[in-house]
Amino acid sequence: MGMTMTQKILAAHAGLDEVKPGQLVMADLDLVLGNDVTSPVAINEFNKAGFDSIFSQDKITMVMDHFTPNKDIKAAGQCKQCREFAGKYGIKNYFDVGDMGIEHALLPEKGLVAPGDCVIGADSHTCTYGALGAFSTGVGSTDMCAGMAKGKDWFRIPSAIKFNIIGKLPKWSTAKDVILHIITMIGVDGALYKSMEFSGPGLKNLTMEDRLCMANMAIEAGAKNGIFAVDEVTLDYIKDKVTKEYKIFEADEDAEYDEVYDIDLSQIKPTVAFPHLPENGRTFDEIGNIPIDQAVIGSCTNGRIEDIRAAAEILKGRHIAEGVRCIVIPATQKVYLTAMKEGLLEIFINAGCAVSTPTCGPCLGGHMGILAKGERAVATTNRNFVGRMGHPESEVYLASPYVAAASAVMGRIAQPSELD
Amino acid sequence: MKAHGTVHKYGDNVDTDVIIPARYLNSADMQELAKHCMEDIDIEFAGRVKPGDIMVAKANFGCGSSREHAPASIKASGISCVIAKSFARIFYRNAINIGLPIIECDEAAEKIENGDEVEIDFDTGVITNITRNETYQGQSFPEFLINIINSNGLLNSLK
Incomplete structure (x- = not known):
């Protein structure tokens, strides 16, 4: 076999x-x-x-x-x-x-x-x-x-x-x-x-x-x-x-x-995972009006330079909605430096975002963006379990950097095409 | 070896964030963490649990983070065994590695109710529900893992 x-x-x-x-x-x-x-x-x-x-x-x-x-x-x-x-x-x-x-x-x-x-x-x-x-x-x-x-x-x-x-x-x-x-x-x-x-x-x-x-x-x-x-x-x-030696393994044909x-x-649409499990994915035809208090862009899932560029593409020349906090966390010092050289950090700050040094912080409810009771966040992180980002009665919606950034601008869960 | 105690019953997909929320992970003192075990879904658990009690849940128990603080805080709270339909894989290996007995059993996970008095025989995998006068056959471990458990955890087995 x-x-x-x-x-x-x-x-x-x-x-x-x-x-x-x-x-x-x-x-x-x-x-x-x-x-x-x-x-x-x-x-x-x-x-x-x-x-x-x-x-x-x-x-x-x-x-x-x-x-x-x-x-x-x-x-x-x-x-x-x-x-x-x-x-x-x-x-x-x-x-x-x-x-x-x-x-x-x-x-x-x-x-x-x-x-x-x-x-x-x-x-x-x-x-x-x-x-x-x-x-x-x-x-x-x-x-x-x-x-x-x-x-x-x-x-x-x-x-x-x-x-x-x-x-x-x-x-x-x-x-x-x-x-x-x-x-x-x-x-x-x-x-x-x-x-x-x-x-x-x-x-x-x-x-x-x-x-x-x-x-x-x-x-x-x-x-x-x-x-x-x-x-x-x-x-x-x-x-x-x-720099070390490595060996490439391939699955056997049988x-x-x-x-x-x-x-x-080609059939994949922007998807948002609703609380409190990552399996609760919905596409925008089944989402409706969901106001948000916070957007988090970063984490081991989506904090790499392509993710930061995607968020910047949406936020360039725009401002986040009143009453929304948007926290951008480049995942490494190299990503941070690249984002700085490309002018992305300036885009975020002009858009009203907080830009943080690398940390897992808010993803696991550690620090740098904890949610209060009843608050709702859209995040590019990986888990939306009960209490994951803060109070047990807060909510996390998982999405891509495009969706998180568009949501920050609209003040509700939104897809980037709504900004076109 | 046997376990005997009162059951604390939970549902599907009990994740490690509710077993021990990350806001407490600035400590690695498991006795301290046991005070917060399960608090986001069962605020009274830490006050109610007695040494020897048994935890029963449905599918995918312990999903999410790799934090060993999850099985360790359950163990430190006095729980003698966790029965579930299935365990998330990191929780499964963590439990074996730290010597927290776990058993997979569909029937027990369905039929045992909160507050039942239950006895588990680890040698045979037989689970006896004393309250309901029923028995269920749990899955036994392969020999490789029994050796780790009998050595009282992975580190002792490697010595």
Whole structure:
């Protein structure tokens, strides 16, 4: 029986010729990631277990991005604990305020993930790096601890759902709309324990930023990982970033899939996921008048330069509606600098937006844009669970940067074509 | 090994943001976090839960964030086992890795009601509903995972 792309990567890292869905394996890790919320728990476990060395100084990375710049004394303490641990053990890829960015935007930009890698991260959106053709999955802090100490972790070999991408996106439709469409179609547990593998002739029409956005939200369908076939777009993206050796894996032609879906990009419309699940996607013919209090443009899902440019395209020469707060958060220092050089920050400030240094902040209700009771936000983030951005009685609507920016201008959930 | 206690029952897609809201994640003290466990969907849980109690939910329990604070705060609140139709995969592995017993069982997730008295035999996977005089067969773990659980978590199993 043939293997999927994910199965082949896991087999290679477990030293096996073949693996089958459901099989449990120990696999070698190419990268172990943690942030300022999950690393402290891993460090506590590391010390409690009595480990006194790490498996590699190059293959562990810590990014202080969730509650940074430190939002309060306790958050400052957690970052201090990470900083001291990274210093003590000589972790080279430790990123703190000033050079950090949102982890899942930062690591690909820094060339830390290559095709064929096996990556774990103590953050659920670690599945983002599947965009580069790596196996990458979110785990907990104990896994991170084990990974740091031993460079190995256990995996249950997943079966897969194949998404055959065809066509090209129409104007104002984005990768965010594609993934919201898919999650709405299969549900928040539609890919539970499985891989979502993306391939097909339409892949060439999706940029790396598009792929990172789609792979990022694989977890919102319950998936173990999302992964894209490696092509010219991948190789072009990594050529001036990745310096380590890598191996490209392809799914076997006779690989078995639980399901196969054709996704025709030309049919994708701007989509908004209503509270309180990412599967509650609606297109604008079923939305109506929904006033908003806040718009958030950023996050590991949509804080890359293409997303910031999309928001700026809408906000250029316009002003956000009275009574609406719009917060723009470039995901990394590089994105911030590029946006500055291109004059995008000026567009945002003239439009009445707040522009923030990189942080996960509002996405998880941490800081930099918390919602009060009864308030409503449209956000380019990835989750709209109860209380996700603040008060348990606030609401989050998930959408693309175009829709979030257009909504900020209109003061209600709006699509960009309404501004034409 | 057995668990025995009163049931706290929830529905589908209980996510990690309601199990332990991110606004408390500036602390990694699980006893402290247990005081806020479930508060966004069940404000009285922390005051009501007793050591040994059992949590029962429907599909996709623990979806969302990878925060290990979620199973750890459930464990620290005194819950001895979580029964659900299915678990989100990161929650599933976190629970095994930290030694919080979990069992997948469709029938138990449907038939057990809030407040029922339930006993679980981990060796056989049999769940007994004492209040309703019913038994349900839960799914047992593969040997690989039983070894992790018997070692009292992943880190001990790697030593």
